[in-house]
């Protein structure tokens with residue numbers, strides 16, 4: 054088993070939500086590429102202390118508050134790294150390249166993954182995704198009331214919506230999706246269609262969400278190249294399949310007991326974090342959760358929370 058190099062990495066943003074990136078010198082490993090500031094944890098050092106030290110050395114700032122974003126294991130062939138990435142929520146000082154390295158500030162949507170080391174792809178995806186995913190609730194058979202509730206959720210700040218309406222016919226689903234897409238576009242939110250990918254091939258959307266049987270039946274990643282694609286998973290086999298297909302995110306459920314699936318055994322946070330930790334993709338926690346569980350979810354390695362009841366506004 055090769056030694057794992059534990060690297061502390063910071064995602065630090067300005068008031069406009071742009072993230073600071075720095076250029077690696079040409080002569081080092083992954084040289085000439087852009088990276089998120091950070092460096093190797095020293096022996097005997099805690100991760101929090103390592104993050105503070107690296108960002109003070111490289112950017113001249115003092116970290117005041119941070120939270121986990123994602124952990125990425127990556128095997129480069131000649132070395133195996135664990136990128137332990139934290140979002141820096143508060144810091145003192147003005148970031149500058151203390152080691153003479155060029156800095157840039159980029160919105161996550163403008164980051165070109167090819168300009169970063171291969172291990173950084175899931176970090177860029179995690180930065181692009183919000184911490185809350187709304188899965189739409191009932192009742193899509195009354196489209197006006199349904200869309201009014203969706204509008205309320207968007208007004209309240211939801212920025213990622215999964216349109217789940219299995220009871221609708223293909224044509225009713227297509228009309229609802231078109232109206233939901235327009236609402237989401239207006240608010241800068243992303244709409245994911247949870248439906249057979251072939252059936253929704255021509256419907257406007259920002260991405261696709263796959264039910265777990267669809268995930269297991271597909272041989273390749275579905276959709277267009279710019280679709281955000283994720284899947285519902287309930288066990289490590291399904292999570293591994295989401296990684297094999299190169300999906301952008303997964304949902305893992307049920308974390309807690311839920312009214313919609315009373316027969317399913319809840320995973321609990323311990324199994325959630327054990328299963329998610331080795332995976333190079335952001336995973337939302339789902340099942341019996343509300344926005345109040347967000348901090349606990351993030352501390353257990355989640356991208357955030359996905360919820361139906363917990364986020365769908367009351368009628």
Ligand SMILES: Nc1nc2c([nH]c(=O)n2[C@H]2C[C@H](O)[C@@H](COP(=O)(O)OP(=O)(O)OP(=O)(O)O)O2)c(=O)[nH]1
Pocket residue numbers: 060061062081082083087088089090091092093094132134136170171172173
């Ligand atoms: N900081 C950082 N390192 C990354 C990223 N992506 C990525 O693959 N790495 C890899 C490259 C290196 O193999 C390793 C970081 O090691 P480093 O050489 O930058 O660490 P360091 O600052 O402690 O450097 P040194 O004192 O050993 O010279 O992690 C990233 O986004 N940020």
